[in-house]
Amino acid sequence: MTLQRERVCIIGSGNWGTAVAKIIGENVTKHSQVFEPQVQQWVFEEDYQGKPLTQVINATHENPKYLPGIRLADNIHAEPDLVKACSDSTVLVFVLPHQFVRGVCDDLVGKVNPNVKAISLVKGLEIKPDGITLFSEEIGRRLQIEEVAALSGANIADEVAREQFCETTIGSRSEAHGQLFHQLFDTPYFRANVIRDYVGVELCGALKNVVAVAAGISDGLNYGSNTKAALIRLGLMEMRKFGQTFFGGVEDTTFFESCGVADLITTCAGGRNRKVAEAFARTGKPIDVLERELLNGQKLQGSLTAIEVYQFLSARKMTNEFPFFDAVYQILYQGAPLDTIVKL
Numbered sequence: 417m418t419l420q421r422e423r424v425c426i427i428g429s430g431n432w433g434t435a436v437a438k439i440i441g442e443n444v445t446k447h448s449q450v451f452e453p454q455v456q457q458w459v460f461e462e463d464y465q466g467k468p469l470t471q472v473i474n475a476t477h478e479n480p481k482y483l484p485g486i487r488l489a490d491n492i493h494a495e496p497d498l499v500k501a502c503s504d505s506t507v508l509v510f511v512l513p514h515q516f517v518r519g520v521c522d523d524l525v526g527k528v529n530p531n532v533k534a535i536s537l538v539k540g541l542e543i544k545p546d547g548i549t550l551f552s553e554e555i556g557r558r559l560q561i562e563e564v565a566a567l568s569g570a571n572i573a574d575e576v577a578r579e580q581f582c583e584t585t586i587g588s589r590s591e592a593h594g595q596l597f598h599q600l601f602d603t604p605y606f607r608a609n610v611i612r613d614y615v616g617v618e619l620c621g622a623l624k625n626v627v628a629v630a631a632g633i634s635d636g637l638n639y640g641s642n643t644k645a646a647l648i649r650l651g652l653m654e655m656r657k658f659g660q661t662f663f664g665g666v667e668d669t670t671f672f673e674s675c676g677v678a679d680l681i682t683t684c685a686g687g688r689n690r691k692v693a694e695a696f697a698r699t700g701k702p703i704d705v706l707e708r709e710l711l712n713g714q715k716l717q718g719s720l721t722a723i724e725v726y727q728f729l730s731a732r733k734m735t736n737e738f739p740f741f742d743a744v745y746q747i748l749y750q751g752a753p754l755d756t757i758v759k760l
């Protein structure tokens with residue numbers, strides 16, 4: 417009997433999506449008894465210097481818009497048609513800015529095999545005033561996929577792409593899926609640890625972005641390392657409280673994984689949320705203007721998550737129980753003084 421090999425599709429091709437494509441392209445070749453060699457990558461099509469980006473990627477094996485200077489394996493095929501990219505696949509890797517997940521899922525309803533295995537690398541939460549959902553659960557519910565896993569960690573994409581050692585955390589309810597995703601992602605320079613607490617993995621990945629905004633504001637005020645460390649600690653406590661209050665089962669040990677305290681440290685030191693928040697503090701320009709000016713099409717997650725968390729808490733009259741998250745929102749969007757962040 418010959419076992420069916422897994423066919424992988426990566427949904428997304430930004431900075432992280434491209435770094436992950438590099439890892440996946442190499443790992444499917446390494447584990448050739450488990451995975452088909454060809455990997456599809458859905459690319460949100462755009463013009464790059466007069467040519468479609470997918471054409472450029474397929475010709476040069478590089479995504480010069482979102483991860484310049486990094487070569488992808490030849491087995492990565494950039495595909496502009498979402499349904500075509502996914503329809504034949506048995507493994508789906510969602511790696512999109514969180515504001516686009518809803519639209520992508522809308523386009524995929526009824527188009528993917530229900531036995532497909534899926535993992536979300538999205539750092540954000542599906543928050544509406546009336547409720548809060550993890551993207552793994554939202555993707556699973558919308559596309560009728562069982563037990564969608566999550567991956568999150570201290571993983572600044574450019575550093576991972578340059579093969580600088582780091583760790584990551586995979587949260588999977590299913591042990592078998594956890595093992596499969598370990599084979600798909602783990603490398604000597606990107607060490608993956610599989611745990612069961614997918615809820616904690618995703619919550620950390622989403623909420624640390626709001627803390628990174630606070631860290632950027634602190635940098636913009638020329639405060640030093642002590643202040644940033646204090647903000648990281650205060651933010652971490654509030655992340656934990658948010659998990660305990662709205663998601664009973666988050667385990668404290670998850671905060672000690674790469675997705676927890678390690679991601680807070682790296683994002684608050686070198687991430688995009690930090691960088692744009694620092695510019696906000698220095699210039700006073702609106703965040704969306706700075707995002708366009710500084711990120712060349714890459715997207716912020718923390719400033720949006722700050723609004724979503726605020727609206728969610730506000731609808732429950734609970735903003736005063738989460739003063740850190742409230743302060744970030746008030747500074748970014750309500751004109752509160754920048755140093756509100758150190759007067760909690």
Ligand SMILES: NC(=O)C1=CN([C@@H]2O[C@H](COP(=O)(O)OP(=O)(O)OC[C@H]3O[C@@H](n4cnc5c(N)ncnc54)[C@H](O)[C@@H]3O)[C@@H](O)[C@H]2O)C=CC1
Binds near residue numbers: 433482572574
């Ligand atoms: N960049 C990083 O260092 C890391 C990012 N992440 C997370 O990975 C997720 C994806 O982020 P990146 O790959 O960095 O993306 P990015 O922010 O670098 O790029 C934005 C992406 O969105 C696409 N896009 C634009 N409009 C769209 C639309 N209407 N529909 C669908 N896609 C559209 C663009 O083509 C581009 O691929 C985010 O949740 C992020 O927080 C996680 C770890 C590291």
Ligand SMILES: O=C(CO)COP(=O)(O)O
Binds near residue numbers: 570571573683689
């Ligand atoms: O999630 C990240 C690193 O783990 C990247 O954070 P930024 O989106 O702030 O760059």
